[in-house]
Amino acid sequence: MSLLAVHDLEMRFGDRLIQEHVSLKVDEGCIFAVMGGSGCGKSTLLKHLVGLLPPASGAVCYDGVNFWDSDEAGRDALRAKFGMLFQSAALWSSMTVLENVLLPLTQRTKLDDKAREKRAREVLEWVGMEGSADAFPADLSGGMKKRVGLARAIAAEPQLLFLDEPSAGLDPISSRRLDDLILDIRERTGAAFVLVSHELPSLFAIADDGIFLDADSKHPIAHGKPADLAKQHIHPTVDAFLRREVPPEDDASTGAGAAADHGAATAPDKQKEPA
Numbered sequence: 571m572s573l574l575a576v577h578d579l580e581m582r583f584g585d586r587l588i589q590e591h592v593s594l595k596v597d598e599g600c601i602f603a604v605m606g607g608s609g610c611g612k613s614t615l616l617k618h619l620v621g622l623l624p625p626a627s628g629a630v631c632y633d634g635v636n637f638w639d640s641d642e643a644g645r646d647a648l649r650a651k652f653g654m655l656f657q658s659a660a661l662w663s664s665m666t667v668l669e670n671v672l673l674p675l676t677q678r679t680k681l682d683d684k685a686r687e688k689r690a691r692e693v694l695e696w697v698g699m700e701g702s703a704d705a706f707p708a709d710l711s712g713g714m715k716k717r718v719g720l721a722r723a724i725a726a727e728p729q730l731l732f733l734d735e736p737s738a739g740l741d742p743i744s745s746r747r748l749d750d751l752i753l754d755i756r757e758r759t760g761a762a763f764v765l766v767s768h769e770l771p772s773l774f775a776i777a778d779d780g781i782f783l784d785a786d787s788k789h790p791i792a793h794g795k796p797a798d799l800a801k802q803h804i805h806p807t808v809d810a811f812l813r814r815e816v817p818p819e820d821d822a823s824t825g826a827g828a829a830a831d832h833g834a835a836t837a838p839d840k841q842k843e844p845a
């Protein structure tokens with residue numbers, strides 16, 4: 571039974587179709603990437619996965635339980651299985667770092683004050699932020715805020731973590747540190763991750779599986795490990811994203827066969843590998 575399974579999801583805003591025929595599975599310990607060009611519906615998919623938006627049709631299931639078929643108590647129980655790191659880290663500015671991390675522990679666990687603080691300090695230590703427990707978010711750099719956001723997301727021991735562009739706005743070194751941190755957290759907790767990302771080095775370094783959403787056809791055009799997809803020439807749009815190539819425009823030869831030739835100039839094995 572998959573931790574998360576999405577079956578033939580259709581996403582709409584009113585009459586406007588965003589994506590259809592979206593199916594995916596995320597198992598324990600998997601790092602799953604949601605990829606695609608700007609505006610294709612990645613963040614919208616994430617919002618469907620965390621129960622913020624109801625599907626137009628299709629199903630989002632956790633451990634085989636359909637989120638939208640559950641009653642409110644059932645949905646709360648399912649929500650307890652996951653944590654979320656928003657793009658901005660979304661820390662409460664009026665609370666200290668420690669108080670921010672304590673929040674999900676207060677809301678989601680029955681731990682007493684002492685145990686809550688112990689756990690909050692433990693996860694802050696994991697992300698290297700134990701020395702900033704009494705600081706306020708305004709005193710932190712972007713990378714530090716993301717690390718605190720990650721500590722808050724993992725504090726209540728979720729099985730699944732959703733990360734919306736975790737590397738956005740970070741310099742390459744901070745971005746690489748965040749990748750290492752995600753791998754470290756997976757190692758420590760066995761949690762699975764679903765991440766929206768445009769960062770190719772990060773996708774190639776840490777993602778085990780993924781889905782590629784296409785803005786034009788409004789359905790997924792590729793499934794698989796990003797590092798493998800970059801070598802397979804499945805579709806010109808996938809190549810353009812994963813191999814940083816410009817897709818041929820208004821060209822009758824935009825099929826998968828033509829894409830193979832199109833990609834030859836900058837094969838991934840000739841690109842600089844992620845450090």
Ligand SMILES: Nc1ncnc2c1ncn2[C@@H]1O[C@H](COP(=O)(O)OP(=O)(O)OP(=O)(O)O)[C@@H](O)[C@H]1O
Nearest residue numbers: 583586588606607608609610611612613614615766
């Ligand atoms: N609340 C909303 N109401 C109506 N349309 C929306 C809403 N939110 C997003 N959209 C539209 O849905 C489409 C997909 O948006 P989304 O933010 O999911 O794309 P994305 O792939 O995450 O983009 P980016 O990579 O630029 O962040 C866009 O055309 C966007 O304008």
